[in-house]
Amino acid sequence: MSAISHQHRRRRRTYALVAAAASLATAGALAAALPATASAESSQKHGGGQHFSRYQDVQLLSFNDLHGNLEPPAGSSGRVTELQADGTTKTIDAGGVEYLATHLRQAREGKKYSITAAGGDMVGASPLISGLFHDEPTIEALNKLDLDVTSVGNHEFDEGAKELARLQNGGCHPTAGCYVKGEEFEGADFPYLAANVLDEKSGKPILKPYWVWKKKDVRIGFIGVTLEDTPGVVSADGVKGLKFKDEVETINKYAKVLQRQGVKSIVALIHEGGQPASGSYNYNCDAPGAGDGISGPIVDIAKNITPSVDALVTGHTHAAYVCTIPDPSGKPRMVTSAASFGRLYTDTTLTYDRFTGDIARTAVKSANRVVTRDVAKAPDMTELIGKWNTLAAPIGNRAIGYISADISNTGTESPIGDLIADAQLAHGKELDPETDLALMNPGGVRAPLTYAAKGAEGDGVVTYAEGFTVQPFSNTVNLQDFTGAQLIQVLKEQVSGTNTASPKVLQVSSGLTYTLDLTKTGAERVVSDSIKLNGAEINPTGTYRVATNSFLAGGGDGFPTLGQGTNDLVGSDDLTALEKYLTANSSATTPIAPPATNRITVVK
Numbered sequence: 001m002s003a004i005s006h007q008h009r010r011r012r013r014t015y016a017l018v019a020a021a022a023s024l025a026t027a028g029a030l031a032a033a034l035p036a037t038a039s040a041e042s043s044q045k046h047g048g049g050q051h052f053s054r055y056q057d058v059q060l061l062s063f064n065d066l067h068g069n070l071e072p073p074a075g076s077s078g079r080v081t082e083l084q085a086d087g088t089t090k091t092i093d094a095g096g097v098e099y100l101a102t103h104l105r106q107a108r109e110g111k112k113y114s115i116t117a118a119g120g121d122m123v124g125a126s127p128l129i130s131g132l133f134h135d136e137p138t139i140e141a142l143n144k145l146d147l148d149v150t151s152v153g154n155h156e157f158d159e160g161a162k163e164l165a166r167l168q169n170g171g172c173h174p175t176a177g178c179y180v181k182g183e184e185f186e187g188a189d190f191p192y193l194a195a196n197v198l199d200e201k202s203g204k205p206i207l208k209p210y211w212v213w214k215k216k217d218v219r220i221g222f223i224g225v226t227l228e229d230t231p232g233v234v235s236a237d238g239v240k241g242l243k244f245k246d247e248v249e250t251i252n253k254y255a256k257v258l259q260r261q262g263v264k265s266i267v268a269l270i271h272e273g274g275q276p277a278s279g280s281y282n283y284n285c286d287a288p289g290a291g292d293g294i295s296g297p298i299v300d301i302a303k304n305i306t307p308s309v310d311a312l313v314t315g316h317t318h319a320a321y322v323c324t325i326p327d328p329s330g331k332p333r334m335v336t337s338a339a340s341f342g343r344l345y346t347d348t349t350l351t352y353d354r355f356t357g358d359i360a361r362t363a364v365k366s367a368n369r370v371v372t373r374d375v376a377k378a379p380d381m382t383e384l385i386g387k388w389n390t391l392a393a394p395i396g397n398r399a400i401g402y403i404s405a406d407i408s409n410t411g412t413e414s415p416i417g418d419l420i421a422d423a424q425l426a427h428g429k430e431l432d433p434e435t436d437l438a439l440m441n442p443g444g445v446r447a448p449l450t451y452a453a454k455g456a457e458g459d460g461v462v463t464y465a466e467g468f469t470v471q472p473f474s475n476t477v478n479l480q481d482f483t484g485a486q487l488i489q490v491l492k493e494q495v496s497g498t499n500t501a502s503p504k505v506l507q508v509s510s511g512l513t514y515t516l517d518l519t520k521t522g523a524e525r526v527v528s529d530s531i532k533l534n535g536a537e538i539n540p541t542g543t544y545r546v547a548t549n550s551f552l553a554g555g556g557d558g559f560p561t562l563g564q565g566t567n568d569l570v571g572s573d574d575l576t577a578l579e580k581y582l583t584a585n586s587s588a589t590t591p592i593a594p595p596a597t598n599r600i601t602v603v604k
Contacts, residue, residue: 064119064315068126072096101378119315120271124155151224193224285323396465401582417507423581428547480565
């Protein structure tokens with residue numbers, strides 16, 4: 001596969017580096033004259049009364065894991081938790097690109113030096129308004145948001161490297177064509193950075209590895225990487241012909257490249273993250289007594305990235321945090337993540353030292369801000385959403401089922417996860433009546449089903465668009481045979497192997513029950529003798545017919561045993577299975593109720 005072109009369309013907003021030789025010489029003389037500990041307000045009169053300021057505050061606005069959520073996300077996906085002064089919490093409705101645009105534009109007001117960056121997964125697993133059109137609407141929205149730069153995330157590879165190249169460079173979709181007559185998709189105005197994603201044949205990055213923001217005499221470099229384990233969380237077709245390198249090794253390599261170019265202020269955009277000790281977006285990781293305020297892969301990554309990198313913008317875990325983690329020299333360094341779906345953005349102040357060309361890290365300040373819905377909607381975003389909704393309406397507004405209440409996507413075992421597993425079991429039995437159970441990966445469940453009316457839709461109606469938002473991947477439902485011993489091993493892989501630190505608890509169909517004991521460690525957290533199917537213990541030597549989606553059937557998400565099944569049979573796509581289940585089991589007069597979530601007993 002040939003490497004993706006490193007060229008991208010010239011930005012609508014360009015920044016010129018204006019620095020006359022005489023001014024640089026004067027700055028150099030002052031650098032020698034002033035102590036390194038000069039305050040951020042330090043300035044001197046020189047050169048006939050000319051005013052020179054040593055320090056320049058640069059605003060860095062950042063977000064991550066948008067996943068094409070142009071409209072306000074529904075249910076819990078559209079709320080954030082805020083910690084109150086008295087220790088209680090409250091939830092706030094948040095998100096929607098019309099509001100995100102307004103908040104970012106207000107935040108930039110009066111800021112002459114402002115950068116907007118993102119930490120990957122801007123597209124992929126998107127609601128119908130974007131996903132139906134291969135995420136062209138989201139790229140258009142990001143252009144209007146004046147995004148300057150983003151790293152790739154794992155979901156940028158859902159449709160493969162060639163499709164990612166199209167999103168960067170433009171052009172109509174190779175099979176779907178142009179969606180609006182006379183309009184060709186222009187691609188992203190901003191660079192996607194993929195420093196650690198290499199073409200297997202050439203050994204070179206498939207996109208730009210780094211990018212330098214310039215304004216007058218201020219230069220800040222950005223290096224973008226995705227998680228090394230991207231092949232473990234993306235279908236094999238999506239990463240075919242690609243090699244993913246270590247995050248730390250890659251960032252350290254390109255930090256040296258930037259330094260050789262004279263760029264000493266560096267920000268890493270990393271699509272990998274951690275889990276804070278609190279689910280509140282404004283939790284203080286660094287408060288006295290907070291202990292280990294954040295855990296997960298980003299901690300080790302941050303501790304090993306060269307001290308020449310000044311700040312880390314992260315993502316992937318959909319968590320919200322603003323923490324300092326010491327670099328290899330022991331110096332604190334800011335690490336941030338703005339949750340997901342456009343519900344938050346991070347506002348960071350980087351204090352640039354003109355004498356050294358570096359960031360004065362002791363002066364770095366950062367905080368997560370809520371994208372509240374009490375501000376005016378951005379008219380250009382409203383127009384964009386209206387345009388794409390009009391195109392999607394004939395497909396998206398079709399009713400596929402009815403629910404009696406919200407079917408949420410929360411908890412170790414979620415009601416929507418149970419519903420999807422039941423739908424896949426039903427589809428499996430249509431294909432083969434001997435199908436025993438179904439397993440669904442939690443990462444494949446993207447949203448809840450909400451009861452409240454939307455537009456002209458009646459209360460409790462589930463539309464195709466809502467179903468698409470829940471299951472946007474177009475995975476097929478696959479049947480495979482496993483021994484009982486293999487089935488037990490699969491359940492243990494939820495909390496062992498690559499899933500030891502961050503368990504991936506499978507959603508299970510009705511009839512399968514077991515106990516998950518979180519007081520234990522590793523694979524022992526799944527209590528073997530508690531695993532039962534329809535009340536009977538699993539027979540290690542018996543054979544069980546299991547329905548999963550095609551991603552899991554390939555061993556994805558850290559479940560290698562699921563890639564060892566036999567007697568394969570491929571059915572319809574997973575959304576079709578959900579639609580058929582809802583149609584068969586609900587009506588306007590007999591809506592389906594949320595499952596009881598009593599299949600997995602959790603011991604804490």
